[in-house]
Amino acid sequence: MRLENQLRLLPSIDRLTARLRCDHELQSLSNSHLTALVQEATENLRASFIEKNIKKGRPKLDAAEKIMDYLSEEVKWLHHLSFQQVVNGAGVVIHTNLGRSLLAKVAQDAAQDASAYYCNLEYDLRSGERGSRHTRISQTLTRLMRVPGAMVVNNNAAATFLALNALSSGKEAIISRGQLVEIGGSFRMPDVMQQSGAIMREVGATNKTRLSDYAEAINENTGVIIDVHTSNYRIQGFTGSVLLTELAKLAHDHNLPLIADLGSGALLDLSRYGLPKEPTVQESLGSGADAVMFSGDKLLGGPQAGIIIGDRDIIERMKKNPFTRMFRCDKMTLAALDATLDLYFDEEKAVREIPTLRLITRSQRQIQQSAHKTLRYLRRNISTDFRFERKDGFSEAGGGSLPTLKLPTSLIAVMSGRHTPHRLDAKLRQNRPPIIGRIHGNLYLLDQRTLLPGDEKIIAQALNRL
Numbered sequence: 001m002r003l004e005n006q007l008r009l010l011p012s013i014d015r016l017t018a019r020l021r022c023d024h025e026l027q028s029l030s031n032s033h034l035t036a037l038v039q040e041a042t043e044n045l046r047a048s049f050i051e052k053n054i055k056k057g058r059p060k061l062d063a064a065e066k067i068m069d070y071l072s073e074e075v076k077w078l079h080h081l082s083f084q085q086v087v088n089g090a091g092v093v094i095h096t097n098l099g100r101s102l103l104a105k106v107a108q109d110a111a112q113d114a115s116a117y118y119c120n121l122e123y124d125l126r127s128g129e130r131g132s133r134h135t136r137i138s139q140t141l142t143r144l145m146r147v148p149g150a151m152v153v154n155n156n157a158a159a160t161f162l163a164l165n166a167l168s169s170g171k172e173a174i175i176s177r178g179q180l181v182e183i184g185g186s187f188r189m190p191d192v193m194q195q196s197g198a199i200m201r202e203v204g205a206t207n208k209t210r211l212s213d214y215a216e217a218i219n220e221n222t223g224v225i226i227d228v229h230t231s232n233y234r235i236q237g238f239t240g241s242v243l244l245t246e247l248a249k250l251a252h253d254h255n256l257p258l259i260a261d262l263g264s265g266a267l268l269d270l271s272r273y274g275l276p277k278e279p280t281v282q283e284s285l286g287s288g289a290d291a292v293m294f295s296g297d298k299l300l301g302g303p304q305a306g307i308i309i310g311d312r313d314i315i316e317r318m319k320k321n322p323f324t325r326m327f328r329c330d331k332m333t334l335a336a337l338d339a340t341l342d343l344y345f346d347e348e349k350a351v352r353e354i355p356t357l358r359l360i361t362r363s364q365r366q367i368q369q370s371a372h373k374t375l376r377y378l379r380r381n382i383s384t385d386f387r388f389e390r391k392d393g394f395s396e397a398g399g400g401s402l403p404t405l406k407l408p409t410s411l412i413a414v415m416s417g418r419h420t421p422h423r424l425d426a427k428l429r430q431n432r433p434p435i436i437g438r439i440h441g442n443l444y445l446l447d448q449r450t451l452l453p454g455d456e457k458i459i460a461q462a463l464n465r466l
């Protein structure tokens with residue numbers, strides 16, 4: 001079909017808006033919001049006609065009515081893609097794409113209060129004068145972890161960047177070749193180091209780095225030695241790395257600071273809960289690192305943040321660095337993090353109330369019991385032709401934490417004579433709220449470990465609607 005004819009078939013904004021005005025999925029939208037979505041969908045289609053980039057699987061758009069139907073669906077998608085709650089049936093506890101950690105109730109409340117009321121964010125209640133937003137959270141951290149210095153920035157990538165900039169700008173930062181990791185997205189250690197102004201000085205080999213490799217690299221222009229936890233992968237076989245204690249001694253013999261990017265940063269010894277040993281933040285400091293950086297929303301189970309703890313003077317140098325202003329956290333984050341950290345004063349309470357810890361430490365038996373409850377609920381409440389089965393399987397911690405760990409779990413297999421697993425998956429992603437499962441072999445699966453109370457109702461409603 002010729003372009004001008006195709007373009008002539010596009011409906012007017014008003015006609016399409018009028019048609020969608022009555023659609024129940026779009027009822028909550030104001031007129032101007034709906035019009036904006038209609039314009040966007042129409043513009044996208046016009047552009048793809050002109051560029052002739054016809055999306056795969058798109059129906060042949062050669063009649064006005066077909067185009068109208070197509071655009072209606074597109075508008076609904078644009079609306080559906082807005083920020084919203086989803087059901088995590090994927091079984092990855094710290095799922096970066098699904099928002100990582102859920103907040104404990106006290107942390108949710110703290111963030112809500114900070115958003116609804118004025119607060120003493122940068123106000124010193126004792127003197128009645130201007131204060132610093134770093135004061136309270138730093139105090140909580142130094143008290144809890146019994147460390148001399150602490151501070152918090154926006155995320156751990158920023159924390160690592162800040163540490164490198166503050167301690168090693170224009171100077172060499174020594175790092176093992178086995179630790180030049182990519183965390184995901186655009187966080188690659190070599191790039192971060194370069195942007196921070198530190199001169200990367202790689203030592204050793206991918207699989208082996210010795211203490212002497214570090215020692216030989218030290219010169220008068222060395223700024224820092226950095227150790228990066230290889231959170232999201234393991235090198236196995238003929239490997240060797242240097243203990244943090246040895247590295248600390250070497251650094252201190254040369255009057256250099258040793259900093260450690262721990263990534264996930266567990267505050268609790270997870271091996272007490274039957275999980276493999278991850279170095280805790282306290283242990284890394286105990287080994288002699290002068291500053292340790294870790295995420296707030298990975299194993300700690302709080303909001304997105306980057307925490308730096310360690311030597312008081314080094315932390316003070318970082319606090320005075322201009323990047324600290326750019327990387328600062330907002331009040332809701334600080335409130336939620338403070339409330340989360342408070343829970344750690346009582347370890348049992350932390351494991352009970354912090355969702356990330358609770359979900360990771362759930363036993364196979366507990367999950368199996370919940371799975372049976374879910375199955376009973378689904379079988380009782382679903383009128384259509386679905387079948388459900390419990391299967392044994394494995395979940396993951398996620399978020400670059402405990403990368404090789406397989407957590408035994410129960411999976412709910414959803415089977416239907418009418419829907420293939422892929423179709424089921426697509427349909428459930430279209431649900432409100434969307435349900436995210438996974439496909440394994442020829443089965444659509446929901447992992448009970450990451451299902452929250454009430455999710456079974458959402459799943460039942462969604463399946464009934466199909």
Ligand SMILES: *Cc1c(COP(=O)(O)O)cnc(C)c1O
Nearest residue numbers: 155156157183231263264295400
């Ligand atoms: C996750 C991770 C980071 C990035 O932390 P964010 O809080 O996501 O910015 C940096 N370093 C390591 C080793 C990590 O695992």
